Amino acid sequence: MALIECFECKQRISSTAPACIHCGAPAAAQAVAATPSSAPQQAPLSFGRLPTDESVPRATPAAFRRRRQAQAEPEVAASVAAPTGPRKVELWLKIMVFLLPAFFVWFLLRRGHSALQRLIGFAWLGLLILLTKA
Structure with missing residues (x-):
């Protein structure tokens, strides 16, 4: 496992991660972008997000958040029992x-x-x- 640079947000992520934990860009696009070419290419100066490859499905942080919330909801419902009777005054x-x-x-x-x-x-x-x- 090595740390590589995300092609979209330029943050360091694990080489085994399926997607960037910072921006959600899929790691499959990094493998395609990281293939060596005959001539070294210099990335153009960018003041924002780099263009994304539309053929690669995008994993957004919101999708990860929804998945975590869906997994956590049954646990929360089980841990928070309905109060029986009035609340005690401390x-x-x-x-x-x-x-x-x-x-x-x-x-x-x-x-x-x-x-x-x-x-x-x-x-x-x-x-x-x-x-x-x-």
């Missing part, structure tokens, strides 16, 4: 809602907290607001 949140309800009561709006938990938190906030005005 001790740190109880303390901070008691001490600084104006800032921390909004954490009760996260998914999973019951209406009773929200009612208690916002009632405490309302009570403290009424007490400060009196």
Whole structure:
């Protein structure tokens, strides 16, 4: 295994890679481009992407991403089980809602907290607001 230069993005990639990991250009086109010719050819100065060979199928990073996401979706669905019942209010949140309800009561709006938990938190906030005005 050797490191070769991608013909399209000029990054270094493995010679055994099926496609460039940076731009997705297929490595088969590199083998065709890397064949020695009778006279050494100098590549023209380029300020962008080099023209691609349309006869070679293009592997795009998006295609790799979709394939990885399709493989990962069953794993994620299995690892994230549906919550049963309301979410538990952690001790740190109880303390901070008691001490600084104006800032921390909004954490009760996260998914999973019951209406009773929200009612208690916002009632405490309302009570403290009424007490400060009196």
